[in-house]
Amino acid sequence: xIVDDSLVARTALRRMVESADGLEVAAAxxxxxxxxxxxxxxxxxxxxxxxDMPGMGGLEALPQIIERAGGARILVVSSFTxxxxxxxxxxxxxxxxxxxxxxxxxxxxxxxxxxxIQKIRDLGPVRNVRHDLPPPVGAIxxxxxxxxxxxxxxxxxxxxxxxxALTSLFRALPRRLGIPILVTQHLPSAFxxxxxxxxxxxxxxxxxxxxxxxxxxxxxxxxxxxxxHLGFRSNAGRLVxxxxxxxxxxxxxxxxxxxxTSLAEEIGRRALGVVLSGMGxxxxxxxxxxxxxxxxxxxxxxESSAVWGMPGAVxxxxxxxxxxxxxxxxxxxxxxxxxxxxx
Numbered sequence: 001x002i003v004d005d006s007l008v009a010r011t012a013l014r015r016m017v018e019s020a021d022g023l024e025v026a027a028a029x030x031x032x033x034x035x036x037x038x039x040x041x042x043x044x045x046x047x048x049x050x051x052d053m054p055g056m057g058g059l060e061a062l063p064q065i066i067e068r069a070g071g072a073r074i075l076v077v078s079s080f081t082x083x084x085x086x087x088x089x090x091x092x093x094x095x096x097x098x099x100x101x102x103x104x105x106x107x108x109x110x111x112x113x114x115x116x117i118q119k120i121r122d123l124g125p126v127r128n129v130r131h132d133l134p135p136p137v138g139a140i141x142x143x144x145x146x147x148x149x150x151x152x153x154x155x156x157x158x159x160x161x162x163x164x165a166l167t168s169l170f171r172a173l174p175r176r177l178g179i180p181i182l183v184t185q186h187l188p189s190a191f192x193x194x195x196x197x198x199x200x201x202x203x204x205x206x207x208x209x210x211x212x213x214x215x216x217x218x219x220x221x222x223x224x225x226x227x228x229h230l231g232f233r234s235n236a237g238r239l240v241x242x243x244x245x246x247x248x249x250x251x252x253x254x255x256x257x258x259x260x261t262s263l264a265e266e267i268g269r270r271a272l273g274v275v276l277s278g279m280g281x282x283x284x285x286x287x288x289x290x291x292x293x294x295x296x297x298x299x300x301x302x303e304s305s306a307v308w309g310m311p312g313a314v315x316x317x318x319x320x321x322x323x324x325x326x327x328x329x330x331x332x333x334x335x336x337x338x339x340x341x342x343x
Contacts, residue, residue, distance in 0.1 A: 032061030045124030073123035092163035097306035152270030157256030159278025161306020172330035189226030224254035250282035260286025269294030278310035
């Protein structure tokens with residue numbers, strides 16, 4: 001489904017989508033209100049949603065669209081993804097899975113089409129989950145024992161769909177864990193200041209963009225900047241940030257792998273890592289390093305993930321101690337340090 005008040009945009013997006021094998025535009029709406037009406041009778045896998053529309057607008061309508069869409073993934077296609085980081089991040093925190101700027105005169109049509117089609121394919125189709133049937137033999141990844149040592153630091157990584165998962169996770173965590181929290185989210189540098197503010201609001205903790213030599217303190221959230229990986233080093237018995245700009249194994253910047261690997265090297269068995277929704281396999285190599293050092297990993301489950309690529313890679317490699325939705329992960333984190341998660 002395409003939801004955009006611009007006829008030009010709807011027409012251009014329709015042509016791009018319908019030029020791809022196996023994709024069909026099931027419906028197009030010029031307002032969020034029209035989209036909500038259409039979704040009463042129309043089943044779709046992916047919704048391309050503009051945020052800036054007359055009437056209700058995409059951002060205001062997003063929770064209702066998600067509720068009515070029966071599991072369809074939302075791809076925000078809006079000019080706000082370029083010059084409106086706050087609105088875009090608000091949409092992602094409400095449950096939109098991914099974002100893409102609208103095509104403009106400077107865009108290469110072929111390049112834009114390839115990116116759009118790939119994002120649609122990555123987000124759909126929606127799986128029909130049957131809760132009344134047992135899973136097939138071998139379908140449940142094996143899990144490892146829980147962390148037995150006191151947790152020294154919590155490292156969380158996410159990508160596509162991860163901002164909604166992060167928001168849910170932090171809202172369910174106790175306000176004070178008494179340990180440092182380190183976050184790598186795949187986002188452009190321009191979005192990072194708004195992301196820092198958003199995570200500070202969700203967590204209630206001091207939240208900072210990582211800088212070289214920054215102290216890693218209890219109840220401080222440090223976020224990887226958009227142009228570097230989070231690494232760590234010991235300085236006079238304290239852990240401090242070491243920014244790493246070497247190419248990562250996954251090709252992502254920032255990447256989860258260097259963050260997990262560095263933490264494993266510095267605190268070993270006291271490291272607890274979490275991988276949330278995201279495309280690809282970034283994080284699985286670093287997760288293996290944490291587990292090899294005696295630490296533990298938690299992974300988001302498939303049903304609650306927008307894309308189960310990254311957490312799925314960790315789960316299927318047998319590296320996770322538990323595979324849970326974000327609120328379940330929050331409960332497991334809290335229990336590991338003797339606290340109770342928020343309801």
